[in-house]
Amino acid sequence: MKPDIATPVLQVDDLAVEFVTExxxxxxxxxxxxxxxERETLxxxxxSGCGKSVTAQAIMGLIATPPGRVxxxxxxLDGRELLQLDEHEMRDVRGRQVAMVFQEPMxxxxxxxxxxxxxxxxxxxxxxxxxxAARARAIDLLARVGIPAPSERVDDxxxxxxxxxxxxxxxxxxxxxxxxxLIADEPTTAxxxxxxxxxxxxxxxxxDELRMSVLLVTHDLGVVAETCDRVVVMYAGEVVETxxxxxxxxxxxxPYTAALLECLPGLRAxxxxxxxxxxxxxxxxxxxxxxxxxxxxxxxxxxxxxxxPLSEVAPGRCVRCIxxxxxxxxxxGS
Amino acid sequence: MSIVDAPVGEAAAVVLPGESPRARFWRRFKRQxxxxxxxxxxxxxxxxxxxAPLIAPKDPIEQSLSHSFASPGSDYWLGADRxxxxxxxxxxxxxxxxxxxxxxxxxVAVVLGVPLGLLAGFVRGWFDSVxxxxxxxxxxxxxxxxxLAIVGVLGPNLTNAMIAIGIVYAPRLFRVVRGAAISVxxxxxxxxxxxxxxxxxxxxxxxxxPNVMSPLIVQISLALGFAVLAEAAxxxxxxGVQPPDASWGVMLGQATAQLxxxxxxxxxxxIAIVLTVLAFNVLGDGLNDxxxxxxxxx
Amino acid sequence: xxxLAARRLLKVVPLLLLVSVIAFGLLSMVxxxxxxxxxxxxxxxxxIAQIRSDLGLxxxxxxxxxxxxxxxxxGDLGTSPFSGVSVSTQIWQRLPTTLSLxxxxxxxxxxxxxxxxxxxxxxQGSLLDRxxxxxxxxxxxxxxxxxxxxxxxxxxxxxSWLPATGYVGFSENPLDWARHLxxxxxxxxxxxxxxxxxxxxxxxxxxxxxxxxRTAKASGLTTRQVLGRHTLKxxxxxxxxxxxxxxxxxxxxxxxxEQIFNIPGIGSRLVTAVFENDVPYIQGTVLLVGIAIVAxxxxxxVSYGYFNPRVRAA
Numbered sequence: 001m002k003p004d005i006a007t008p009v010l011q012v013d014d015l016a017v018e019f020v021t022e023x024x025x026x027x028x029x030x031x032x033x034x035x036x037x038e039r040e041t042l043x044x045x046x047x048s049g050c051g052k053s054v055t056a057q058a059i060m061g062l063i064a065t066p067p068g069r070v071x072x073x074x075x076x077l078d079g080r081e082l083l084q085l086d087e088h089e090m091r092d093v094r095g096r097q098v099a100m101v102f103q104e105p106m107x108x109x110x111x112x113x114x115x116x117x118x119x120x121x122x123x124x125x126x127x128x129x130x131x132x133a134a135r136a137r138a139i140d141l142l143a144r145v146g147i148p149a150p151s152e153r154v155d156d157x158x159x160x161x162x163x164x165x166x167x168x169x170x171x172x173x174x175x176x177x178x179x180x181x182l183i184a185d186e187p188t189t190a191x192x193x194x195x196x197x198x199x200x201x202x203x204x205x206x207x208d209e210l211r212m213s214v215l216l217v218t219h220d221l222g223v224v225a226e227t228c229d230r231v232v233v234m235y236a237g238e239v240v241e242t243x244x245x246x247x248x249x250x251x252x253x254x255p256y257t258a259a260l261l262e263c264l265p266g267l268r269a270x271x272x273x274x275x276x277x278x279x280x281x282x283x284x285x286x287x288x289x290x291x292x293x294x295x296x297x298x299x300x301x302x303x304x305x306x307x308x309p310l311s312e313v314a315p316g317r318c319v320r321c322i323x324x325x326x327x328x329x330x331x332x333g334s
Numbered sequence: 335m336s337i338v339d340a341p342v343g344e345a346a347a348v349v350l351p352g353e354s355p356r357a358r359f360w361r362r363f364k365r366q367x368x369x370x371x372x373x374x375x376x377x378x379x380x381x382x383x384x385x386a387p388l389i390a391p392k393d394p395i396e397q398s399l400s401h402s403f404a405s406p407g408s409d410y411w412l413g414a415d416r417x418x419x420x421x422x423x424x425x426x427x428x429x430x431x432x433x434x435x436x437x438x439x440x441x442v443a444v445v446l447g448v449p450l451g452l453l454a455g456f457v458r459g460w461f462d463s464v465x466x467x468x469x470x471x472x473x474x475x476x477x478x479x480x481x482l483a484i485v486g487v488l489g490p491n492l493t494n495a496m497i498a499i500g501i502v503y504a505p506r507l508f509r510v511v512r513g514a515a516i517s518v519x520x521x522x523x524x525x526x527x528x529x530x531x532x533x534x535x536x537x538x539x540x541x542x543x544p545n546v547m548s549p550l551i552v553q554i555s556l557a558l559g560f561a562v563l564a565e566a567a568x569x570x571x572x573x574g575v576q577p578p579d580a581s582w583g584v585m586l587g588q589a590t591a592q593l594x595x596x597x598x599x600x601x602x603x604x605i606a607i608v609l610t611v612l613a614f615n616v617l618g619d620g621l622n623d624x625x626x627x628x629x630x631x632x
Numbered sequence: 633x634x635x636l637a638a639r640r641l642l643k644v645v646p647l648l649l650l651v652s653v654i655a656f657g658l659l660s661m662v663x664x665x666x667x668x669x670x671x672x673x674x675x676x677x678x679x680i681a682q683i684r685s686d687l688g689l690x691x692x693x694x695x696x697x698x699x700x701x702x703x704x705x706x707g708d709l710g711t712s713p714f715s716g717v718s719v720s721t722q723i724w725q726r727l728p729t730t731l732s733l734x735x736x737x738x739x740x741x742x743x744x745x746x747x748x749x750x751x752x753x754x755x756q757g758s759l760l761d762r763x764x765x766x767x768x769x770x771x772x773x774x775x776x777x778x779x780x781x782x783x784x785x786x787x788x789x790x791x792s793w794l795p796a797t798g799y800v801g802f803s804e805n806p807l808d809w810a811r812h813l814x815x816x817x818x819x820x821x822x823x824x825x826x827x828x829x830x831x832x833x834x835x836x837x838x839x840x841x842x843x844x845x846r847t848a849k850a851s852g853l854t855t856r857q858v859l860g861r862h863t864l865k866x867x868x869x870x871x872x873x874x875x876x877x878x879x880x881x882x883x884x885x886x887x888x889x890e891q892i893f894n895i896p897g898i899g900s901r902l903v904t905a906v907f908e909n910d911v912p913y914i915q916g917t918v919l920l921v922g923i924a925i926v927a928x929x930x931x932x933x934v935s936y937g938y939f940n941p942r943v944r945a946a
Contacts, residue, residue, distance in 0.1 A: 022361075022362070022365070060850055062846065062849060062850060066757055090852075091852045091853070091854065092852060093852065094849070094850055094851065094852035095850065095851035095852030095853070096852055099850070099851070100850040102843060102846065102847060102850070104843055107842065107843040107844065108843040108844055108846070108847045109844055109847065110844040110845075110847075110848070110861075110862050110866070111844070111866070112862075112865045112866055113861070113862075121851075121853065121857065121861070122851045122852075122853070125851075125852065125853055125854065125857065126852060170847065173847070173851060174850075174851075467646060467647060467650060468650060470647055470650075471647055471650035471651050471653075471654055471922075472654065473880075474647065474651055474880075474922045474925045474926050474929070475651065475654065475918055475921060475922045475925065476880050476881060476883040476884030476885075476921060476925065477881070477884050478884035478885060478887055478888065479883065479884050479887065479899075479902065479917065479918060479921055480918065482887065482902060482903070482906050482914075483658055483906075483914045483915075483917075483918050484658070484661065485906060486658075486905065486906035486909070486911075486914050487658050487659070487661045487662045487909075487911065487914070488661060488662075488663060489663065490906070490907075559773070563775050566775055566777075567775065567776075567777065567888055570777055570888070571888070571891065571903055571906075572907075573906060573907075586777065586778075586781075590781065590892065593781060593784065593785050593789065594785065594789045594790075597785055600781050600782075600785070604775075604778040604781070604782070607775055607778065608770070608773050608774050608775070608778060611773040611775070612769065612770060612773035615769065615772060615773055616769065
């Protein structure tokens with residue numbers, strides 16, 4: 001199906017996912033709405049446990065039931081509704097139209113098979129390539145992701161590769177079928193800082209080359225600032241702000257976003273650290289009203305009673321805060 | 335601890351605010367219906383064993399040849415055996431022998447295996463190497479064969495059989511306790527205690543032992559199941575409890591000859607054994623799930 | 633892989649020595665004077681003295697041990713006091729019988745256990761899984777003599793589909809050999825199959841939640857690819873351990889099964905030996921079975937190298 005220019009590559013609408021716990025089914029993410037456009041990099045940012053990985057896995061259809069289930073919402077890839085596909089159809093989509101790179105390169109590759117075998121397997125499955133063609137393409141892919149001596153590396157077992165190289169191999173696997181959308185779930189968190197920069201550069205280059213969109217899930221604001229066109233901020237299972245990257249950093253509209261930016265340590269030694277007081281609420285003991293209000297320095301009485309909706313305060317700018325139009329929040333990069 | 339990272343197949347663990355560890359254990363345990371049922375069943379069996387003289391309709395040893403092989407009826411609820419002894423009464427009294435014997439055997443295993451395991455796991459060094467080698471050697475000999483061999487040289491009676499079973503099981507407890515001690519030892523809070531100057535023995539008692547208790551309790555439940563089976567096997571062969579005393583194993587052994595004509599004599603003790611062992615195993619699994627959640631998920 | 637095997641074999645020597653010490657040490661566990669015990673109740677003083685010097689019981693322990701071990705290495709395990717028949721001859725004659733029984737039992741438990749466990753683990757939480765899991769829980773709790781008796785009763789006696797007792801050598805009549813061994817092997821195999829099924833299920837569950845299986849699923853691979861290639865090979869490691877353990881268990885339980893089904897193997901002779909106080913036979917059996925189990929464990933250890941390439945380098 002040829003995508004029309006106006007349709008975003010990925011459209012997520014009012015997504016809700018539940019997981020089973022000792023105290024029954026619990027809503028883990030609620031009302032998630034955002035989209036990813038052609039050839040853009042969208043950052044999905046939030047602290048650990050805010051539900052960004054769950055969202056990413058829901059898009060891929062990887063939420064196993066039990067222990068989780070999608071209870072509401074729509075996920076459209078190039079206009080096609082993914083939540084209505086059965087498992088067989090979804091398998092054709094995964095790895096082919098949308099691919100995912102995970103956080104832990106050390107454990108995300110099967111230790112019992114060679115790197116080449118694992119790449120070839122994907123090519124043979126989706127493109128029907130012959131063994132020889134798949135192997136040749138695997139070597140080619142390894143070269144593209146910057147692995148030296150690819151024709152030797154292709155027969156290496158994962159434990160013979162360093163962490164950075166494993167992550168590159170995983171990227172090669174994900175991009176082997178040239179998907180429309182690549183979801184990268186904290187792709188650099190487990191890597192050394194120097195390697196992080198290389199992997200991010202690699203991703204940016206490949207995105208250009210393959211003309212694909214990227215959904216980058218991360219908790220690292222620095223990564224977002226460097227690589228993303230637009231940003232979605234999540235807190236305690238909800239989307240709290242959506243914006244273009246530059247505007248988000250310069251003029252945040254949600255108190256949580258502003259507080260996150262304040263958390264970034266300044267480069268001057270005499271600047272005090274300003275952590276956000278309190279803790280992220282667990283989904284089984286949520287506050288009434290706005291989820292952030294107990295920790296928000298701009299909270300008023302109404303914040304404790306009304307659950308704010310996600311509303312568009314400017315073109316391309318959505319905020320979940322009843323005081324969004326009144327607050328003047330400071331950003332960074334001034 | 336994120337909800338979505340729960341061990342697969344289990345509901346995510348939740349720590350309710352203000353809940354003590356003991357309350358948390360009971361909350362989790364009560365949800366395991368099978369384990370609760372198993373515990374209930376075992377309590378019933380234990381009570382039957384304790385109050386056997388009051389519950390059993392007849393004397394288990396009393397013979398009545400005119401009622402030889404009586405069918406189940408109002409007088410002999412489960413029928414009678416070759417010598418006219420009431421099966422039901424023998425079953426109830428059998429619980430005494432089987433449970434007591436199992437407890438004895440496990441006691442021997444605990445006394446032998448636990449202290450050595452703790453020491454080996456915590457102190458390590460040459461003691462650990464030697465002790466582990468001995469445990470491995472004993473474990474290399476199949477349980478029944480070793481038990482038979484020990485009973486063979488000591489003489490066939492219940493006490494020797496239980497000592498044999500205890501010796502056979504001790505290395506398994508040794509291993510579990512040693513493993514738990516080693517993993518606790520690796521925890522940084524032990525280093526912290528040491529750094530504050532706490533002595534080794536106090537560390538062992540205060541930190542290591544409580545954390546070893548959880549897997550140990552689980553193992554003891556499983557060990558009791560094993561011991562009931564082992565006692566039955568040994569008595570079945572005629573090498574454990576000696577007639578006229580009757581444990582379930584003895585009843586089985588004596589009933590084998592009449593397998594075709596009077597199967598109930600075989601079925602009654604069999605069902606008793608299977609249910610009791612099953613109960614111990616299920617209870618052990620339930621305890622395992624209720625006790626170790628935080629440790630496993632950390 | 634050969635180097636791995638050789639290294640493992642070396643480590644095993646002290647273990648084997650300890651096993652032999654245990655086997656021989658049984659003698660010292662005999663309460664009272666072993667010579668008196670072995671000679672029996674009605675022996676005369678002279679007979680007792682004769683036995684004492686025959687068995688060398690008047691020499692220091694370490695010398696007795698050395699003698700016994702030396703003989704054992706050459707294949708001489710002493711003589712049964714009553715029958716006067718050499719222990720090694722008895723074991724040698726009965727070995728094929730017991731090995732056939734064990735072979736069948738192992739094959740059955742693997743053929744039943746692994747598929748059952750794989751299905752249960754792959755479809756975790758489904759009705760089939762819960763049914764199979766319940767079955768294995770019960771299966772593990774059923775003592776072998778109960779399953780043996782029930783099978784003998786129902787299939788052997790009531791239905792008469794298969795013989796309930798006795799044994800026929802393979803060379804005599806292969807079909808009868810199989811028919812006679814089937815029920816005892818099945819009785820032995822049931823608990824083993826339950827254990828193997830449980831471990832397979834746990835292994836599959838553990839592996840299927842590994843990150844690399846998640847990657848395979850995210851790449852859109854088919855069930856056959858994900859299960860067959862990625863899951864099974866890695867899940868087999870703990871299963872191999874359990875299968876190795878089963879061999880040890882089966883050896884022990886075969887004693888009971890041989891008794892019930894009247895099979896003239898090593899185990900049934902052991903029971904008689906216990907009643908007769910035939911210490912040399914008991915020692916010989918313990919030694920041989922111990923060695924066999926150690927050998928099996930080494931084989932299991934080495935096989936890890938196939939399933940887990942990292943081990944080869946270790």
